[in-house]
Amino acid sequence: MKVRLEIVYRTKKGTETSFVSDYMQSSKALLIVEDLEKTGRLKEITLIDSHDTSWTTKELKKQLEGIQTEPHDVTIYFDGGFDLKTKKSGLGCAVYYQQNGKSFRLRKNAHVDELDTNNEAEYAAFHLGLQEIEQLGVHHLPVTFVGDSQVVINQLNGEWPVYEEELSKWADRIEAKLQDLGIQPEYELVSRKQNREADHLASQALKGVEISSVIEMEE
Known part of the structure; x- marks a missing residue:
C-alpha cells in the first residue's frame, strides 16, 4: 500500500x-x-x-x-503483442511483491491464438497478471498495474469510454475479478521503454519461448 x-x-x-x-x-x-x-x-x-x-x-x-506473511506491496507490469500476419498474440507480465520481509519477482508469459487486435492482447496480458496474483493468494489489498497501453489504462481508470464490444467484455471480466478478489487497483501509464520487461516476455511468447518463474530479489 x-x-x-x-x-x-x-x-x-x-x-x-x-x-x-x-x-x-x-x-x-x-x-x-x-x-x-x-x-x-x-x-x-x-x-x-x-x-x-x-x-x-x-x-x-x-x-x-x-x-507480512502474505504477498503484499504488489506491482504488476503487463504487455501484450499481436502479430497481424499470423493472427497470434503474446502476453507477458512481471509481478513484484513482498512477503516475509523478502522481495520477489514472478515472470509469466503466454501464447494465444483467439485474439484479433493488439488492444485485446493488452487486455489479455492484464488479465494474465490478475490470474497470477490470484494464484499467489493476493486479496483485499491495493495493487499497482503498470502498462504502456493508453487504451487499457485509460479505459480501466474511467478516463476513456469503451466502445468496442470485445474490449468491453475484457473490461467487464477484469472489473469482476478485481471486485471478487477485493483488489483496489492503481493504474500507472508508462512508456514502452519503461515497460521493457513485460514487452520482452510478450515477444518471447510470440516466438514460442515459454517463461514461468519466481525468484527472490536481492536488496
Whole structure:
C-alpha cells in the first residue's frame, strides 16, 4: 500500500510549517516517520492512502504486521503483442511483491491464438497478471498495474469510454475479478521503454519461448 505524509513541523523557536510528501510504500513512510519523531519537533503527522483514508502510525504498523506473511506491496507490469500476419498474440507480465520481509519477482508469459487486435492482447496480458496474483493468494489489498497501453489504462481508470464490444467484455471480466478478489487497483501509464520487461516476455511468447518463474530479489 502506498501512502503520503501530511506533516506539521515545529522548529526550536516555535515556528510551524506543513509538508505533504509524494506517495511511497507504507514501509518506507514508517521509516521516515520514525526518523522525524527522533527530532522531537514533529507536532502532527497523518498518513493518507490512495483512497484518501487516514491512518495513524500505530494503525499502519498493525496493518503491515498483519500482512507480512502474505504477498503484499504488489506491482504488476503487463504487455501484450499481436502479430497481424499470423493472427497470434503474446502476453507477458512481471509481478513484484513482498512477503516475509523478502522481495520477489514472478515472470509469466503466454501464447494465444483467439485474439484479433493488439488492444485485446493488452487486455489479455492484464488479465494474465490478475490470474497470477490470484494464484499467489493476493486479496483485499491495493495493487499497482503498470502498462504502456493508453487504451487499457485509460479505459480501466474511467478516463476513456469503451466502445468496442470485445474490449468491453475484457473490461467487464477484469472489473469482476478485481471486485471478487477485493483488489483496489492503481493504474500507472508508462512508456514502452519503461515497460521493457513485460514487452520482452510478450515477444518471447510470440516466438514460442515459454517463461514461468519466481525468484527472490536481492536488496
